[in-house]
Amino acid sequence: MQHMEFKVKWGMVIDLDKCTGCGACSIACRAENNIPPMQDASNKLRTTDWMNIYELSNGKKFPDLEIAYLPRPCMQCGNPSCSTVCPVVATTKDEEGGIVSQVYPRCIGCRYCMAACPYHARYFNWFDPIWPEGMEKTLTPYVSARPRGVVEKCTFCHHRFNAAKEQARANGADPLDLPEDAYIPACAEACPTGAIVFGNLKNPEHRVAKLAASKYAFRLLARLGTDPQVYYYSKRDWVRQLGDNYLQKELKGGEHV
Amino acid sequence: MSEREFWPEGVERCDLGKFLAWLGFISIFLLWGAYGAYKVLGTGIGVTALDNYFSFGLWITFDLAVIALGAGAFFSGFLRYIMRIDELKNIINLAVIVGFLCYSGAMLILVLDIGQPLRAWFGYWHPNVHSMLTEVIFCITCYCTVLIIEYVPLILENRQIAKNRFCHHLAHNFHVYMPLFAGIGTFLSTFHQGSLGGMYGVLFGRPFVFREGFFIWPWTFFLFVASAIASGPAFTMLCATFMETITGRKLVSYETKKLMGKIAGLLLCFYMFFKILDTYAWAKGILPGMGLTFDQMFNSEAGYGKGWLWAELFWCGIIPAIMLVTPAVRNRPALLYTAAILDCVGIVINRFVFTVQALAIPVMPFDQWFSYSPNWAEWSTSLMIVAYGFLVMSLSYRYLPIFPQERALNR
Amino acid sequence: MGLDRRSFLSLVAGGVVGSLATPVVWKTLDDVSIWSQNWPWIPRLKYGEETLLPSLCKLGTDAYGVQVKLVAGHPVAAYGNPEHPLSRGGICPLGAASVQLLYSPSRVRSPKKRVGDSFEDISWEEAEALLTEQLKAAGKDVALVSGDDTGSAAEVLAGLVAALGSEQTYFMPSEGAAAAAALGLLGGDGLVGYDLEGADYVLLLGADALGAWGTTLRNAKAFADGRERAVRVVYVGPAMTATAAVADAWIPCTPGTEGVVAMGLANMILERRALSNVAGLEQFRKQAAGFSPDVVATRSGVAPETLLGLAKELLVAGKPLVVPGTTAAQGLAVSDAAAALAVNVLLDRINMPGGVMVLPWGPKVVAAAPDKKAMMGRDVVGYLAAVAAGNAPAPKVLLVHAANPAYALPDLKTIQTALDKAGFVVSFSSFMDETAAQADLILPDSLTYERYDDAYTPYGSGQANYTMAAPILKQPLFATKAAADVALGVAAKAGVDLGFASFEEVLKAKAEALGLDFEAAATGTVWLGTEFAVQQLDLAKVQAPALQESATDVTLVPVANLKIGSPKVATPPFGTNVISPRELQGKDMVVAMNAATASKLGVRAGDAVTLSGAGGECRARVRIFEGVVDGAVMAPLGLGHTAWDAFSRGKGANVFQILGTQTDVAGFTRFATAPVGVRKA
């Protein structure tokens, strides 16, 4: 699939110097996107967390240790490793805004996309979803419930994009020229410290565009060529260095990050 | 009509009771696997040890391994019918059956391995032409059909079935067109063996398997083709030998086996040459480009140490390659078989590390190594496919004239 | 014509060929795949009009405004409320999971009466009659433990208990109470608040302000805004908490020595700044002189130059603020709080913008109820310990409201003894928590979204505030009832007049007392107080923290974590996933210590260990984490539930079990840290 350019590029900048790892984003995401609860979530290789939070450390001994929390949504790569490999076109990057879609009724569950994604942003439904009795009444109308056997991932709360477009249409405004904050995902909305900023990376007025242009901004595994639409931000050198793999000699100069 | 009348002409087989006991033994694995399959299809793939990090595991390794080893079918067919190496007629039937079993077995495993088998046909109806897997789906299903077409005339040659004139003619006509099918099979097979390699080679998020391209194909495309044809003939030859051991009868002349060994050896040399070049270029070029080092690709604590690499390249690569091209080694059965086994093991290791180790390596610097070991649900179903192979092979051996030399060799 | 084998085969072949030209195969193939896309056992979504209603989240120690999204009248998600001053659009992990919590499997769905070892469902009439009868029989031997120190429901319940002639009304431990007691110690009166928004330098002495301490969400917003204004945030504490992770600096100190650090700072400030107009300065100076940099370094592990650096930063900062607290968000020593308060006094930060704000006690509308100040001044741990020891009479009826004392109090064995001694334990819990599971009567409270609720100035607020929440749901989902309404009903039956017929009326009175329009309040208008009582603080009354070394080598540092739960609620169903392997592995709680401590204890990463404290023992697994000071073991609070449901039961260990207690000044119990023994299991 050839690289598509869009007028609008939805992006996220996550300020790792503000994230406390509280988990509110992840839970808000779960509620918003109808991800079922898990009684035993201790095997983290089997849990589904569209917004997964990693702990980073500078690896130093007490008292020089520093840590940072890194929330990891889907990177909505400009050059996705996942969508090109899907044999049945269940995941694509073809919509204005650049969100990588995932269509559950099309997915055949081959999991090739999961093998392709270096961010582990994709999750498989190992079993049918189960909500405790009655809790299925709290399902939002925004995202269809997924059966077993299909892959899912963060969609930047795409339904909110749709809702914002409907609102714009109702207001007689241009649905493709949304004002800042007309559309933000549940995680960004929930974040108590405002560490997650969302907007159009191509609109220089949007905060994301400004933050992404900062010298403190970086992207995960950028040198693989995935061209993510999610940026991270940290003034701490060691945090930025953990955003990608570097050879020892590359780190000495420190210019890569 | 006694059961003996169904045997191929002029050969001896064990008595029916013994044969049925053997089938009963095989059925234990079939039943266990059927239970595993029932759990997988009925409740979900969660019953396996697969997880979101190891989205591919034993099943995919098994599929890739048997498809590589089953390459004896298309390659022997190619040599026999296209390159006209006549000697291979003595083993070509076996190669076809082994190939058929490997491919149909892989397809059965895939039914379990994909989350929504009821939608498997989407691969045809909604294909993503950019995906290597689409190519694999097309070629494998097509080639499986070719193998069925190649297998059918063998069935029709059963002594009783062949009495029917229609069947007899049909079988004969099939044989006439066999070079055509061999040609189609060669084309399809080369492509999907390559696409299977390509599937990994294009994963630019997986530094362990990613390879730069040669035209539209990554290197792994060609490496997989080469490794498959380097191990397929050896595996076919081993199958024949294994059947001889079990049945106590001579089925294929040692000359033919030596020829198969020689073919495998030459191809293995060819493959190893490029594989070693590839590994070097990968370690020196691709990895540093991604900011990674060779050492970072291995972790013996997690079970993915460099031992696998040395086993694959040296013990099961260079060593059998040298052995197989050395006539003195080929002349000694024990050494020939050992070399053939090493050859096959090397290719299985290759498929294993490409599938599992590739996924175990943490790409994000703050991520960690995880290990994977298959559980009963994966073993039972995989063994079921092995048992299915034994079952079909046992029946074929007993009732179909597979080995043209059998009568002469056991006189 | 007979149908021989050949013609039969032809017929079948024709049928096959023909049917390929019909929709049978293709349509079936397609429909089967569509069926697989809409399996009947996968829940369907409900559609309808969407509405957003304001409410409150009081599941943590905080109380802040949220908005609940309803679809066709049914709640589906809770969002932050941008209009609410204590959340400003943010939401905590418990709040984010709160809508789903309505359907938690552990909800008590009707009143229950204990029969032998199990419960029997009873009607509300029966339940209220039973309680009335018990209360009548108990006379004034009634006690109340409430975990809701911001709401009026506790006022109603305390009013009932007080009207029956009892003074045994208690809140669960809170830092707010300790801070208020510290203020009282210095001669002040009011709730203690912190103007985090206004400060330009914030020194957190143990307070995990971005973890689970105080007005967590507001703290987070203030922190984020402060980043833009280059406000420096320094965290002093024994472990790398959520706050320490993002603070501008983390200064490790020996567990429980934050007060010592405060005194050390006071000493340095006194040496460097000439002060007048501070009452009791000279006496305090004498006390502070005992906390020389060397003494502080020995005791707390904070090097003299580090301490000096802090003191200088405080002195140069325009609007510095020193905030005491603990990682457990409770069990703070009053003496530590007083020491921090003293530093603020020395810096002239009382009732100053960006300083410590003294906020008025809220209005009381239930005349019979004890003053909140009095109620907050009583120590529940001490009381229950006295009951257990026989030093205080055991209550004949113990009412437990919005609290889970059988799980969330230190020295649990003693607490358990006290609960066993209580004659008739009544739990108002919405959930089958540990206390409810052993109660004699459960009168399930409705959750906030199902009833009226309110909150007055949760601890930490920079200014007084009052939030009311009207029911989001027209009807409670199950046969539950607001505890305050039950109390009013039972009061009437028992012949006690509390002056109100319903909780709604109580809230109307409360709104009126604050000069707030009830309708506006019920639809989300928040009242904000602008008065700060003038304080005459006397530093002579500061009782400095003790300086002696603790007896043991290893100290337990419990860390409260909202994603795991709170003293009120266990991990909600939607919360299990965010609990990380750094806190829970399989069924084992994970405790963290640095490599030096581990090697001293002879344990390695992954080892199973037994932790033993004054209260008992528990099992854990070791994690080597360099974010813990030498000699400390960091453990997550909120695990190890024995009741509740499969989402929280049997996961990890309850750290409260092993926490011992220390008696502190002003009759309070301190338990934020405790000595612990660690040995391989």
Added chain:
Amino acid sequence: MANSKSSVVLPFLVGVVASLVLGWWAFPKVLYSQKTQPIRFDHVVHVEDQAMTCDQCHTFRENGSFAGLPTTQSCADCHSDVQGEDPEEERFVTEYVQQGKEVEWLVYQYQPDNVYFSHIAHKDIECTKCHLDVANMKNPPVYYENRISGYSKNTMKMWECERCHAQNGASNACFVCHK
């Protein structure tokens, strides 16, 4: 030989014809179950006699979403009491309005949860382009439900959506219509 030939060809043809008949005529009958609306709603009475417009009942909400079918509440604006002679109306008033129940209308164009359709984005297109022309029907048409997939027979298939989008230059990106 002639005999043996006819015993092959004739049965084959019989098989073909029989399967064609079964496949094209009987199969659809078996595949779909028939359902009728819970209330026999007469659109004509409302549209022609009362001169109501479609958007009086099928409204957009303020946020641009489409309310779809009217609620019992909104019907009750007129039908709080029985207005006419129609026994179905009386049944509606007694069984639904007075009991505050919603009618479980069968939606001919019912789309599954995984489909997102924005009515406001299509508001310039004739309703009957996708919907049955119920405005001109005195009786609601029979609802055919696919026994395997559970879909309404009238549910638009994806290729129809795609065709129209393609013809009108609208995006056919997956997420335009899927959720």
